[in-house]
Amino acid sequence: MKKHMNIPIFVPHNGCPHDCIFCNQKKISGYNASFNEHQVRDEIEAYLSTVKGMPHIEIAFFGGSFTGIPIEEQKSYLELATEYIHKYDLDGIRLSTRPDMITKEILDLLSHYPVIGIELGVQSMSDEVLLASKRGHTADDVIKACKLIRSYPFDLGLQMMLGLPKDTVALSLYTADQIIGLDPDMVRIYPTLVIKDTELATLYQHGLYTPWDLETTINLCLDILPRFEAAGIKVLRIGLQTTQEIQLGRDVVAGPFHPAIRQLIDEQRLVNYILDFVSDMEAPICIEANHKLYQTLVGHRKRHLPIWSNHEPVISICQNSDLPKHILKIGNTYHNGHSHTTL
Numbered sequence: 184m185k186k187h188m189n190i191p192i193f194v195p196h197n198g199c200p201h202d203c204i205f206c207n208q209k210k211i212s213g214y215n216a217s218f219n220e221h222q223v224r225d226e227i228e229a230y231l232s233t234v235k236g237m238p239h240i241e242i243a244f245f246g247g248s249f250t251g252i253p254i255e256e257q258k259s260y261l262e263l264a265t266e267y268i269h270k271y272d273l274d275g276i277r278l279s280t281r282p283d284m285i286t287k288e289i290l291d292l293l294s295h296y297p298v299i300g301i302e303l304g305v306q307s308m309s310d311e312v313l314l315a316s317k318r319g320h321t322a323d324d325v326i327k328a329c330k331l332i333r334s335y336p337f338d339l340g341l342q343m344m345l346g347l348p349k350d351t352v353a354l355s356l357y358t359a360d361q362i363i364g365l366d367p368d369m370v371r372i373y374p375t376l377v378i379k380d381t382e383l384a385t386l387y388q389h390g391l392y393t394p395w396d397l398e399t400t401i402n403l404c405l406d407i408l409p410r411f412e413a414a415g416i417k418v419l420r421i422g423l424q425t426t427q428e429i430q431l432g433r434d435v436v437a438g439p440f441h442p443a444i445r446q447l448i449d450e451q452r453l454v455n456y457i458l459d460f461v462s463d464m465e466a467p468i469c470i471e472a473n474h475k476l477y478q479t480l481v482g483h484r485k486r487h488l489p490i491w492s493n494h495e496p497v498i499s500i501c502q503n504s505d506l507p508k509h510i511l512k513i514g515n516t517y518h519n520g521h522s523h524t525t526l
């Protein structure tokens with residue numbers, strides 16, 4: 184059962200001093216313009232009317248750079264959110280912004296409200312990638328902002344992108360390692376998509392930008408995720424949330440888009456674990472799993488079945504309803520299918 188929910192209030196492009204090469208907030212957020220106070224109230228109340236038994240609820244200002252909008256407007260939104268937090272006993276406020284929009288004065292202001300988390304759009308820790316993407320800030324700006332936020336009692340979230348202009352697999356791994364060094368509480372990973380009506384779309388159409396494919400992106404995430412997990416950093420999301428606009432063939436022109444990319448990554452992690460475990464086995468191998476884990480072994484649209492049937496020796500998979508939902512049986516050994524460890 185889901186235990187946490189954000190009430191997302193999008194502030195598309197408000198506060199952003201730069202037009203990043205990849206960005207079209209209207210398409211990404213699914214909202215056409217920033218909200219006025221009445222719209223924000225309507226949005227919050229619409230979410231609250233559907234919530235039943237949800238123990239943790241936050242109001243989240245996402246989309247643009249919240250701390251870049253005029254101070255008086257920030258205060259208005261913060262006071263409005265605070266009203267609902269007190270009235271409905273919500274957990275607090277979360278917001279996203281740019282690294283170069285963090286100052287002591289801003290953090291002092293936020294500390295007077297029930298703000299519990301700040302997420303920074305890092306995107307890359309390579310200055311070459313940041314420059315090519317027209318981010319308008321440097322990796323050093325990220326480091327300074329994180330240190331400043333860490334001097335306050337806020338949760339710190341960092342967002343990184345994979346496959347930006349000038350990016351490479353090695354540079355993305357470097358960014359992940361640098362992010363770990365900044366000690367965030369959580370991260371979000373966004374593969375770069377080519378969205379309509381962006382400068383990146385123009386570059387793509389002229390053959391000046393090549394987006395990464397899905398397999399490259401999945402394999403990179405298979406390398407990045409264990410690094411974050413080993414550091415105790417929670418990965419909140421991989422990939423943009425599918426909206427009416429964010430769909431391949433509509434406003435996503437190209438790029439490693441998949442509505443269930445996190446599922447594909449988790450499936451592949453389990454497949455890789457199994458293949459490594461059985462690598463020295465010579466006799467035919469039988470894998471048993473409960474229904475849910477069995478579906479993971481089959482894979483999205485049965486994408487993993489050829490892996491098992493073509494393996495030498497052949498690997499057969501079957502359902503065993505007597506097994507707990509997270510337990511995998513390989514031959515005579517039992518494994519935790521969620522943490523990929525032998526029991």
